[in-house]
Every structure is written in structure tokens, then in C-alpha cells.
Amino acid sequence: MLRTIFLLSLLFSLSNASVQDFCVANLKRAETPAGYPCIRPIHVKAKDFVFSLGIPGNTTNIISAAVTPGFSAQFPGLNGLGLSTARLDLAPKGVIPMHTHPGASEVLFVLDGYITAGFVSSANSVYVQTLKPGQVMVFPQGLLHFQINAGKSPAAAFVTFSSASPGLQILDFALFANSLPTELVSATTFLDPALVKKLKGVLGGTG
């Protein structure tokens, strides 16, 4: 019994050194370049490491698709671990429009249906494949890519990213759904100003 006490005292002294196994985000505190400050380990629960992506997102929208993110802001247990998650849902004809993740590479696992996915490299090469359930595709960091429902039934995918805060920049929103002046959009994309204004109208942009 005495030995057990000695052993446990060793255990406890060592455990003080090991806080940094994980760093569940304290979302109320300011972020740092490496992520959120950690909540104290004593307040961490098993459920902090679990997130639910089982419910399809609402695809009744202009793109017939939905992205449900599980980044560190939604899933604080990921903070500092270099990974994050999301679920994609695509109704028939659904499209996840051309977009990038500025801070992460992505792997996509098809859960249901058929998805045509692709990316374009810096060298302007095109890499497109049509995927079936159980297939995985990887999209290198920062490159433009897209996913389209390639079948007649709903499709879904589980995706992970190589950062807890990968970011998401949707091309059409970046160009047409904010206050970037029409003349700048037109000059930097070679699209006709009238078309830019029209698309800004559809997507809620101004200027």
C-alpha cells in the first residue's frame, strides 16, 4: 500500500508536465496565430472531442448544396491538433462552387452518391475525377477546386483539412457578394462590367 502511494505521487508529479496533449479552445478568448488559448484540462470532458456531422445540411438553396463546417470555432477539441472537418451535401444537380481553402489541404471521402470533383494547379493543369462511395480524393493546399453531384440521387461527403482553421474562400462570393467595386472586379477578371453588376445583384454585392 505504501508502494502504491509512492507510485501515485510519481504519477501526479509527472502529470503536471503534460497539459499540452491537447488544447480545447476557449472561444471566449482572443485567437493567436497558433489557435485559441486552451481551457484548463480539469474542465475538459470526453464530449469536447466529439462533433456531429450526421445530419445532412439544408440544400434548398441556389447551389442545391450545403457545407457544414466542424472547424475549431464549432468543434473546440480540434484546436491546436492540425486537423478540422466538414460535411458536404449535394442534392441532384447540386454544386459546391469553385473555392479554395487558403490554409489547408483537404481529403474528401464520398459517403453517398456520385461526385465529380477537381482542382486546377498553379501550372494550370486540370485534375478531375468522378468518385463513388468509399473513394477518397485529396486537394492540395490553396488551389481552386469544386465538387458537383454527378448522379441522380443526393450525394454526401465527409472532408478533413490539415489545419484547425483552414478558411474557405468561395470564388463567386469573393468577386460578387461584397463591396469590391465593379470596375476593380472587371479589370482584374476581364469580365464585362455589366455582367459583374448583374452577378453582384444576384449575390447581394454592392459597388
Next chain:
Amino acid sequence: MLRTIFLLSLLFSLSNASVQDFCVANLKRAETPAGYPCIRPIHVKAKDFVFSLGIPGNTTNIISAAVTPGFSAQFPGLNGLGLSTARLDLAPKGVIPMHTHPGASEVLFVLDGYITAGFVSSANSVYVQTLKPGQVMVFPQGLLHFQINAGKSPAAAFVTFSSASPGLQILDFALFANSLPTELVSATTFLDPALVKKLKGVLGGTG
């Protein structure tokens, strides 16, 4: 037309600078600490970025479970991108035994069935949850963890890691399925030598 030619010459000069978008592994060359050397971009095909994890692994074995890895050795397109993948299959009563990934954190997405999963921290705290399809759990880098089929039907999961070469150290194999002398195993685990020898017998170890 002339303008197009000028434009394309710009394009081509720039594309020479962009090889490192990705680095599909040349598995015939020696690895480096950062991964395998790249094959030349001109030889890269779209299918290099796709891998199939759609077929359940064979669970007719002692653990009634299977791990199908999609690391850079199997899925060369992942090389250098900081991510890798695997599929877990657990027949009823199946178990992925206690193990670690020395070089990566892991996220697990339940595809089918119910899985009880857990990990133990450096501070010796236990984090266990029973997960249903669509739930995600994260396992911080290097910590002992396990997955068990918690239902009566087969279970499956898709997992990703925060490294293209996460490693996998299965506790029982590390202790009992190699030539580590029985006396060293016994001395460092407090297990009785006779038990160690018996387990070595079951798992194919010597010494």
C-alpha cells in the same frame, strides 16, 4: 491572337515556378524526413489524387476487425500534404486494440454501426464516448486509444491523420509479437513472465 500568344508566354513562364503545389511520391526513391521525393509534375495524373477505401477489410481474424491504411506508401498523392487516411472495419465484437500513432493526431468519422472509442491522456485521464453514424471524434497525437464495436451489426469508420506518415504502434504487438526479451517486457510492464511468454506464443513473438 498576338495578345493571346503574349498572354500564354506569361502563363508558361510563371508555371515553371509552381511545381511545389503537390509532390506525388516517387516510392522507388529513398524517403527524406519530409517525405518521398516527388515524381515530375508532367507524369502526375488525376488518379494519383484518388484512393479507394470503399471495400470493407477482412475481419475474419483474432480481433474481428481490420485497418486499411491509405498513407503515403499506399496513396502517393498525399505525400507532403500533411494528411493521410484509413478505413476501420469492426465485425460484431470487433476491436481495434489499444494503439498509438506516434506522428499524428486522428479524426474518426463513423460510417456504419456504433463504436465505443476512447483515449488516455498524459495526465492519465480517460476520455471515452460511444459514437453513432455521422459522429466525429478526435484523438490527440501520440496518445493510447482504441475502438470497439458497440453494437450488434458491423461497424465502419473513415479516419484521417495530420501527417502523410502517421505511424501505427499496436500495444500488444509492440510488447508480445517481436523479439523483445520476456524479462524486459516483464520488468517494464509488471506483467508476470509466464503471462508474457504465453502472450508471445499467441502473437508470434520470441525471446
Next chain:
Amino acid sequence: MLRTIFLLSLLFSLSNASVQDFCVANLKRAETPAGYPCIRPIHVKAKDFVFSLGIPGNTTNIISAAVTPGFSAQFPGLNGLGLSTARLDLAPKGVIPMHTHPGASEVLFVLDGYITAGFVSSANSVYVQTLKPGQVMVFPQGLLHFQINAGKSPAAAFVTFSSASPGLQILDFALFANSLPTELVSATTFLDPALVKKLKGVLGGTG
């Protein structure tokens, strides 16, 4: 004199340990995820660490602008040092079109003229400024950004990146100057197929 010999022998034994101060790229060898293999230190010359960006690029083209890269492929001394360089030249009305660097943040220093530069964040916010000579602007990694000549005389800038291989993805080229099928471009950008085909014609794309 004897002491000097002892001292020098110390020096020489230590110098064997210090190869990795720098890693001038051997461009004939296959890249790795961390960059090119190094040439042997004995073959490294002072001029390997120097590159010339003093000559304006040719702006007689469709964008009235030029990007002259000094990445590791052009400037091997940068390899492994986490930095690269380029020069931008913009004739009056010149435009560096909307683009991203998938693997690096960028700082731009205006050498001559006036440049309106901007980027759009993942949160779809717009950050635009008009810069004069001597002003610096930073563009965070992977975000869409552009530069336009804001004056009536030529403008020029020196830029650096936080990686020796930052990559460069020009939006219009990624969408319209390759073989990405018109129907996929249209579906993922909401641009009319006829317009996509027209732009493909201008930029040399097919499909």
C-alpha cells in the same frame, strides 16, 4: 604556430557539422516536400545568393503587366530558406489579374508609380488600398488578390513570399486557359456557358 594548428583543427572538425546553414538547390535532382536537394557546400559561390530583378518585365501584352519570378527554380540560393521574390511591372492601365499564392503570404514594396492593391478574406471582406512608392502591403496566404496601376506612368514593385515555392494561380487562366470542360466551369462559377466558351477562345482554353 602550434597553437594555431590546434585551433584550426578544432575549426575544421566543427565545420563538418554545419552544412545545413543553407541548401542551394540542385535543380537537376527531384524535389522533395521540403524543396530541392542541396548542391555540395564546396560548390557554392557567393553569386548563388544573388539574383537580378532590376530589368522591367515586358508589359506589351494583354494585361499591360509582367511578373518576373525569383523562386527557387530561378534563384536556387533561396531553397530551404522559406523566402522567395518577384518583380511586378505595370504599364499605365496594367493589371496583375486576380490570383492567389497557394503556399505563401506576400509582402509588396512599391518601387515606382501608384498601385491599387487589394485582397478578399474568407469572411468575404474587402481590403483595398492605393499605394505610393515606399509603401508596403501584406497579402495573407492563399487569398485572392490583385494589383492595378493607379497612375498614368509605369509602376513597379518588389515582392517577397514566405516560401521558396509559393505557387501562383491566376484566376482567369485557371478557369479559361486549360481543358476544364465548359460545363464544369459554368456550373461552378455561375457564368453563362457561352461566355465561358468565349473567354476560353481568348485565353487559349479548350473544351
Next chain:
Amino acid sequence: MLRTIFLLSLLFSLSNASVQDFCVANLKRAETPAGYPCIRPIHVKAKDFVFSLGIPGNTTNIISAAVTPGFSAQFPGLNGLGLSTARLDLAPKGVIPMHTHPGASEVLFVLDGYITAGFVSSANSVYVQTLKPGQVMVFPQGLLHFQINAGKSPAAAFVTFSSASPGLQILDFALFANSLPTELVSATTFLDPALVKKLKGVLGGTG
């Protein structure tokens, strides 16, 4: 004299830019994924960079051994510098039981006595050596390893880690000294439930 003043004003303006040479931990503030926030440089003393590992740990315990950590929690000057330290003491027959450091590689320098040390790789290979004073052994990140006194006199070692918070997971404690249910331990280790319960009894575990 005037020149000196100019020179010093240069000095002082520059010194404002250099806070991040080091980051002595403010242990009262919440950790971040990159370590603790820094105390202000003006409060940093030379002694913040010094720690004492000169006194042997108390080896009057069940393992006849002691680990004295000098991680960032004990030695705040290490914070952010990617290194930490510890001292191992092994009485005759002493054992540092099978364990891992989830977040760091380790180098061990034998101070006194003879130590048999080893690790097991992901490929299940065994690497064991008996070390004498002055010998160094490296243990790659996250792999199971151990140290045993191989002589008849006390042994000691100084160890360093490639992270300021390497963590420490002792196998027997992770399995038997917490509330992880006996049935889960048994199922994931193939140890008999009765044995698991017995070891839990010895090590203070429950369930």
C-alpha cells in the same frame, strides 16, 4: 558623445523589434497551442534560463526509480524554444517502465551507472542497447520505450526532448491507474479481466 547618443537611439529603436528572442512562460495565463504567453522582457532575469537537476530523485518506490521533469511548467525559460529536460534516477533494479512521449523525440545521456534502454518501432522492430556513462541514445517521437538499471550501483541520466511540453504516458498507469473500465482494458489488450482488476488494485485504478 553626440554620436554615441545617435547610436544608442538606433539601438533602442531596434530593440523594440526583438522581444521574441525568447518567451519566458507566464504560468498564470492560459496556455495556447504554441505554449504559454510570455512574461514581459523587462521582468526576465538570468535565473529564468537556469534549472537544477543536480539532486537525485527519490527512488524509494515501487519502480526503484524517479523521473524529475524540467518541462516548461517547471522551467518557464524553455517555453517556445522547442526543448525540455528531465533527470532519470534508477536505483539497482530500478525501472522506468514502458512509456511514450506523445509530442517529442528524446535524447538520453548516461551520467552514472549502466542503463539498458530500448524502443519498439511502428514496424514492431526492437532496438535495445546497454549504455555506459557518456553514451547517448535517441528515442524517436511517440514510440514505446523504457530504461532499466543494468548494473549493481545507482544509475542516472540527463534527458532532453524536442518540445517544451513533450508529455509522458506511462503504459501501466494509462491502463491500470484510472477509471478506464476493466472490460475495455481487457478487450483492447487481450489481458484477462481478473488480471486487469488485480493490476488496477495495485496501481490505484477503479472500474
Next chain:
Amino acid sequence: MLRTIFLLSLLFSLSNASVQDFCVANLKRAETPAGYPCIRPIHVKAKDFVFSLGIPGNTTNIISAAVTPGFSAQFPGLNGLGLSTARLDLAPKGVIPMHTHPGASEVLFVLDGYITAGFVSSANSVYVQTLKPGQVMVFPQGLLHFQINAGKSPAAAFVTFSSASPGLQILDFALFANSLPTELVSATTFLDPALVKKLKGVLGGTG
């Protein structure tokens, strides 16, 4: 219109996940090993990403030269982006004395005049070049280097670093402008104590 609302709700939900595109420094908060905590994105302005290095520094000093830093402490928009900036001005005969940046590599772009620049490697090799406007030189991390005006007119350069906090250690200041005791300086540099005392006098050191 309804579709637009759906689309925008998608946009807004996604934008919550993307804070970490950038991390403008909150200089009032304690630094961490990865940089300063971020101000809230809603408070970030376009001008936070702009800094002015257009005005030559005052070279009326003992070195006839000036360094104007734009590190994260001066230019908070750089925080977390792995880059920083500075301007060098050298009057005729001006010298940026032998110095190191402990935490970053450097690229230098000559704006005006002629600059002789060089560095010494760990292997004690010397790499010196005389640069003209438009030439770039790279200085690997942590190595002693210098810049001298090589012409008869003022020279200037724009420099960037591979870290937002590169540090700057000027050799003469480190040796002679602080309280490091003369005997320690002399013993560790082989300079005569009388000379050390004299230089301490010139540079404001004590001891």
C-alpha cells in the same frame, strides 16, 4: 430573392469558420511563442495591412546608416504571417555593422546606390558581393552579415525576413554596449581588456 437569402445565410455561416486568414496583432496583449493575440476581425481595416518605408532613415550618426524596422511590433498586420520588413539607408561610407537575425533568413533588394554585402557561414566561408539597384541577395538564418555603401552616393535597400519577429543582434552592441563585464568580453573574444574598455566607452557600455 429567396434564393439570395439562402445563399447569404450559407455565406455567413461559413464565414464564422475563417477568422484565421490573418491575425492582426493586439500589441497590448502579452505575446505568445507564435506571436501576438489577434484583434477581432471586425476591427481590422485595410490600412492594418499597409506600412510606409518610403522615408529614408536618419543617417547622421556614427555608422552613417539607418535601419527602419517594420516588424510585427511596428506593422501589426504581419503578425502570424511569417514575414517582416525593414528599410536600410546608407549615406556615403555608411555601414550596417556586422549583425545577425537570430530567428529569420533575409532577402535584400537594392533600391538605390551600390551596396557591398556579405555573410560568413558556420563552415567559416565568406560570401561577399557588390550589388547594384534591382539586385537581390539572400542571407541565411542566424549568420553574421553586413552591408556597406560601395559608392559615392546614398544607397538604400528594402529587406524582408522569414519571420514576423526576426530579431536583430548587432555584434558591437552585444559586446560593448551593455553591462557584460570586460573580463568576460575579453576572455571570449581574445580582444585586449584595454581595447574592450575603450570600445565600451564609445558605445555606452559599462563593466
Next chain:
Amino acid sequence: MLRTIFLLSLLFSLSNASVQDFCVANLKRAETPAGYPCIRPIHVKAKDFVFSLGIPGNTTNIISAAVTPGFSAQFPGLNGLGLSTARLDLAPKGVIPMHTHPGASEVLFVLDGYITAGFVSSANSVYVQTLKPGQVMVFPQGLLHFQINAGKSPAAAFVTFSSASPGLQILDFALFANSLPTELVSATTFLDPALVKKLKGVLGGTG
């Protein structure tokens, strides 16, 4: 028995994925920015992870001291693991002269004797301590530091670095033991040209 075979086939298939636990350097191959290419795991022996620093270096030299490095070039098992080692020996009055490690922080553990050690920060602050056996001091990356025997008997220390290739730049050698022209040394250090020439004579420099 059949089960064992199944189990072992699982084991072997998994072990193919785990090469990157370590990367013992192949010193005959060209280095990369991340270190040397790895030898094949099948050729790795336990002794590749062991190095001997038990024999004092020869201190019969001008500095009455010796540095015995165990970097990746001498100790290939360290390659890719982010750590390296060295032994310092200081006879009475011995001095490890002012130096930097451009690519690593250092921890020093005093084995024997008394050592006065110190470093100077970018802010020009001085941190000096006299250490006794068993004390540890940390030296942040890239900063000038030194060690002096502070007693009357030989002193020795074991040091580790936060990189497998930390580099070592000894100030006096960098200034006086190579071909850097006397006029450049003098101009950038404010030392008298005659003194520079004299020190070049002592240390074997030219120019």
C-alpha cells in the same frame, strides 16, 4: 494458429505504412532542407541510435577547451528528429569563445566543475550565470553566447540542440580566420585595421 497467421498478416500490412518513425541519415546522399535521405529501415541497427560522448575532448589548444559534436553528420540516427548533441570540455581557464548556433536553441547540463555561461539578447540585455554540476541553462536560438571554466578543476557539459543540424559560428573565426578582407572586417566591427590584421595572423586568416 490460423488466427495468429491472420493477425500477423494484419501486422505486416500495417508495418509498411510506418517507415517514417525515424530516418537514419544516408550520409552518402545529398542533403535536403529537411535533412539527409533515410537509409532503408531494414538496414537500421540499434547502434545507429547510440553515440558516445564519454571521452573528454583534447583541451591542449589555444582556448583550453574542446567541443565534440554529435550532430546528424556524426550521429546519423538523429536525422529528422529535431535534436542533436555535443560535449564541452573546459580545462582550467578554458573558454568556449563567443558563438552562435544559427539554427537551434541549446540546453547545457553541467557534468563536472563550474561554468560561467551567458548570452546577449537582441535587446542587448545580458544574461549570465555561474553553474554547478547538475544545473541546466538554456540559450535561445541564434543569440551570441559563451561558456568559461569558473573553477580550478576541469569542467565538462553535455549539450543538446533543437535541430539535427544546429550549425556553429564562432565569432573570432568568422571575423579573423578566413579571407574576409581586413577593410571589411574593420569597417563592420569598428576594430582598428592593424588589430584585425594581427588577429588574422594569429587565427590563420588572410586578406
